[in-house]
Amino acid sequence: MSGNIKLLSDTLAAAxxxxxxxxxAYLPAGFPTVDGGIDAVKAAFDGGADVVEVGLPHSDPxxxxxVIQTADDIALRGGVKIADVLRTVREAHGATGKPVLVMTYWNPxxxxGIERFAAELAEAGGAGCILPDLPVEESEVWRKAAEQHGLATVFVVAPSSRDDRLAKITAAGTGFVYAASLMGVTGTRESVGAQAQDLVRRTRATTELPVCVGLGVSNADQAAEVAGFADGVIVGSAFVKRMLDAPDAEAGLAGVRALAGELAEGVRRRA
Incomplete structure (x- = not known):
């Protein structure tokens, strides 16, 4: 195991x-500005996040x-480029020494350029990529480039995934498995639900990789609930909402830092 995938694995194992x-934590690059997005990632780490996913804003998310669509739209109207995403990774990882991944749709x-992106992400200190819309069957070229550069390839599984499909997805992935807690789009929910627990159980039966749950977690109680059955708790929309709802940039960063602290307490408490 080489590159920052080792840092990612070591961080998950240490927890x-x-x-x-x-x-x-998940935060999009370029939101509210490129510099503001970098500060937001640092704030999440300051508050207690172990790992941060930096979103690559896309026009068709x-x-x-x-919530995340709104942030992506602000970032894209601000002119965010892939170079800015890589700069976000470089500066956030460089300032904290902690694992930073990129979450992106495949098209960008x-x-x-697959090889170019993998090389530049590794050079920036990135730990890997989460690729929610890349079918495993079409992923070989990316996976080879990622392996060559010491990057994790994190695939997403969903409650609708059959057991044979789960096995195929987890066999191809590295770093961890992203388990989407429910069918549908990202956003905060009243309850994360039993679907997620069943998905974690079925996914674990196919892999030794940590199984981390995202979609719907927004507060310490939900984080504690998910921490009771998952190997990691992923939170995105709740962080972005704190920034969208804030009266100014400083208040937004304070909100991110505070939420990370609340959630960090939650994952330590469990349900």
């Missing part, structure tokens, strides 16, 4: 050794709910 789930990487 497990403490008897808790790691907290994984089919899996994202209205394909257009940018």
């Amino acid at each position: 497990k050794a403490e008897g808790r789930s790691p907290l994984i 089919v899996l994202d709910g209205p 990487i394909d257009r940018y």
Whole structure:
């Protein structure tokens, strides 16, 4: 295991050794500005996040709910480019020494150049990529480039995934498995529900990789609930909403830091 995939694996293992789930935060690059997005990632780490996923804003974010779509739209209207996403990774990882992944739809990487993106992400200190819309059957070229550069390839599984499909997806992935807690788009929910627990159980039966749950977690109680059965708790929309609802940038950063602290307490408490 080489590159920052080792940092990612070591971070997840260290949280497990403490008897808790790691907290994984998601924040889009370029929102509210490129510099503001970098500060937001640092704030999430300051508050207690173990890992951060940096979103690569996309014009057709089919899996994202209205909160993240709004942030992506602000970032794209601000002119965010892949170079800015890579700069976000470089500066956030460089300032904290903690694992930073990129979460992106496949089309931007394909257009940018697969080998080029993998090489530049690794050079920036990135730990890997989460690729929610890349079918495993079409992923070999990316996976080879990622392996060559020491990057994790994280695939997404859903409650609708059959057991044979789960096995195929988890066999191809590295780093961890992203378990989408429910069918539908990202966003906060009243309850994360039993679907997620069943999905974690079925996914674990196919892999030794940590199984981390995202979609719908927004507060410490939900984080504690998910930490009771998952190997990691992923939170995105709730962080973005704190920034969208804030009266100014400083208040937004304070909101991110505070939410990370609340969630970090939740994953340590469990339900």
